[in-house]
Amino acid sequence: MKHSSFGLSRGQGGLRLAGAVAVAALMAAGQALAAGQAPMLDALVESGELPPLEERLPVNPMVVEADAIGTYGGTWRMGMNGGGDNGLIVKTVAYDSLVRYDHEWKSVVPNLAESWEASEDATEYTFKLREGVKWSDGTPFTTADIAFAVEMYQDPDYAAGSWIDNKNNPVTLEVIDDYNFKFIFGTPNGMFMETLAGVDGIHITSLQKQYCSQFHPTYNENAAAEAEAAGFSSWALYLQDRCAWGWETIRFANPDLPSIYAWVIETPLTANAQRVTWKRNPYYWKTDAEGNQLPYIDALDMRVSQGGVEELTLAALNGEIDFQERHIATTTNKPLFFDGQEASGYHLGEVIPSASNTLVLQLNLNHLDPVKRELYQNKDFRIGISHAIDRQEIIDVVFTGQGEPFQVAPRPESNFYDEELAKQYTEFDPDLAAEHFAAAGLTEKNGDGIYLASDGNPVKITVDVISALRPEWIDMLEIMQLQLGAAGVEIELNNIDRTLFYEKRPAGEFDAQVWAGDGGIEALQEPRYYFPFSDESVWAYRWAQWFNGTRPEIAEEPADWAKKQMDLYNQVRAAGSPEARADLFNQVLAITKEEFPVIGVSLMPNSYSIIRDNLKNAPATMFNAWLFPTPASMDPTVWYFE
């Protein structure tokens, strides 16, 4: 058995994941070995309920390599936080699409598609599907299903949004035969394979034509009447209920919906479910290196909490959780979990977050108040604030010393890591801060020691924050409030609900908002803090609208430097080769470094996973990310119980 060591080594670029690629993706074509299947399936085959393994596996099954060949059986226990926690399902089960990433999140490897080709100008992508792959109900998976998904996503009555119906660069599909097809884009889409390998890829393989077409009037003239009979006011609502898109919560409430996942729903996720369970998909199309059908683990058992994680934390401590990182791996829980390892028979794995920063302070550069806008757009003002923050104090108090002062920049593990970008203006220096404030035109102070802005009012920044999302934000901001108050800038905390947080953005009158530093590793795909990229670029919301055209009524023409970045990023999208994209994106980051648009606090410290000692092939080190959905991207199909 090949050994894939997943160790950590300190290279020039800092901490770097190293190790053999664990997925030997491109298999020599040929008939499957069809060596073995789970004992529970043997009986079904004998009784004739299930066709034999050779007929269920594709001609060329996807082979997943692992440290060791496993044994069948067992139930993987984990926990969901409340009924709306579809994220856990997506990150555990639903990540199977045309292609996927390798374990290092570096290159794109085959999955349902066994090969692909991109045109020189990155507008045409040709795919070849594995022949003989079947849905969980035994129906063949073909280009007809791809075509149906494209049709549904592009139907305005079907409520879903993704790259398939992205109106800035819509895709058209050209079906060649049952297994070959082309995606054609209007304008070049150089990063398409990365999009497809990430979590967004699952949209295109989420709808089975045979099952889902019965709810659409194009395929079933009685669709509207049947919807009404089922208690829905329109066929569209019934369709969305039965065949919800990609990772929508309601999708996992329908056990009849066929899928291509390794496990299929047994107990669905409903409003009153206290448990969501999954059993093996007898038609799963992957095998281990010896040709045994995957997955090894028989079933998944997800307990559903009522919106709190206290019971789940205790269950994990008590050895009732086999593998989990989500929800329970908080900084405060770490000593507790560390001490419980031996007694409860689990150990801790390392988890590297994809986010760069614990807290990003985004001043609203597009503020409607001209005085505030001018001040926030002044780079010296932002540098002054950055120097007035004593980051080490925050790290010591809130994160028990874990992490280091850091700006909003690619993480050391990323190819785009730039120490200067990550470290500039991070030293605590009140005198330097005062110099920069003076350069920004702030010299006069009022009786409370707060600077006066050009309109004579004290400089007061109201910071919107959702403490429910990350409780430590409030702790951090309270320390920053004292530090910045001493430096002459008043901070007011505004702890609000998520809906209001989003509603305030288009209005343009908020001073600042706080979020975590997404895009620490996936900088290229998630550059929201590096230039005005999306609605999540809160610091330049109106400039971002100008870039992506979603709300033309409030779009504003960006500053020249931001326009330059947008221009460069459009070139990144069009570039065909990874090297060219990296080179262009480095130019985007160089402008970010020069302009310093948002202020970071500290590097997001590593987290940990709980791994039961008898669970084998589970990763000792993994990322935690949304675009690279972990642990599904670490091939849990080859994990097994000893």
Added chain:
Amino acid sequence: MVGYIIQRFIAMLLTLVAVSVVAFAIIQLPPGDYLTSYIAALSSTGDQVDPRVIENLRIQYGLGEPFYVQYWKWITGILQGNFGHSFEWKRPVSELIWGRLGNSVMLEGLAVIVMWLIAVPIGIYAAVRKYSLGDYLATVVGFIGLAVPNFFFALIVMYLAFIWFGTTLGGLFSPEFENARWSLARIWDFLTHAWIPVLVLATAGTAELIRILRANLLDELKKPYVTTARAKGLTEFRTIMKYPVRLALNPLISTIGWLLPALVSGSVIVSVVMNLPTAGPMLLRSLTTQDMYLAGAIILLLSVLTVVGTLISDILLAWIDPRIRYGGK
């Protein structure tokens, strides 16, 4: 007596109509609607939905209509037994809430009974043996029970159970009984799980009841009729139980109506912490996702329970206290 009940009943119906308007207004109060919170949830995972799609959904859900139109549709639906659809779960609300309301009523009903069983004897004892060691003990324990938040008490109990017995407390059923039909085995399973949350829920209320009962009884014990009863040679037990206790219970009975809603709202955090599938967590979630018909149905039903509870306590009061029964005349 009949006239009194009819009068109360009419008052109850009028209150319910008012409550339904207020309930509907409350769920409409927060900025935005279900779709804005849906978009917010999507965009926080980096997803964006085409505005045309959202416009379509808004029409499909009937969210763009004026308040009175939405209210009229809602209330006429309810009169026909249709509470509307939950946006989040795409299911009729009536399908979702009964099980949870049942759990709530069962759990909180048990909590009320336990509360009374503990509080009434202790309250009587504390009043009769005023300033005795037992009274001080009851006072101290009572104040601690009153001061410790329920959810915190729940956390401590859970932690101690884990440290001492190595068990994970939580939930109302064992996994094998979660989706089973009611049977003797399931009732037993429920009881073995429910006694802890019931105790937790009962603590704060118990302390309060002890204090109220003690204060009322102390007032009554000083009255001349008690002395008369003693002088006539009644046993001490009969003297106290027959007259002063009966009168001291008055305020307890008149608050039956508030008990249930107070327990439901007070139990939200306990339910979240101890993982109890009651109405509380569902109400909380439906309010945060602005799933308005679901939230509205729960608020309305809780209000109905309150109003019905008040009616029951009115009738009970009239029954045990002739002064109220004949008060109207």
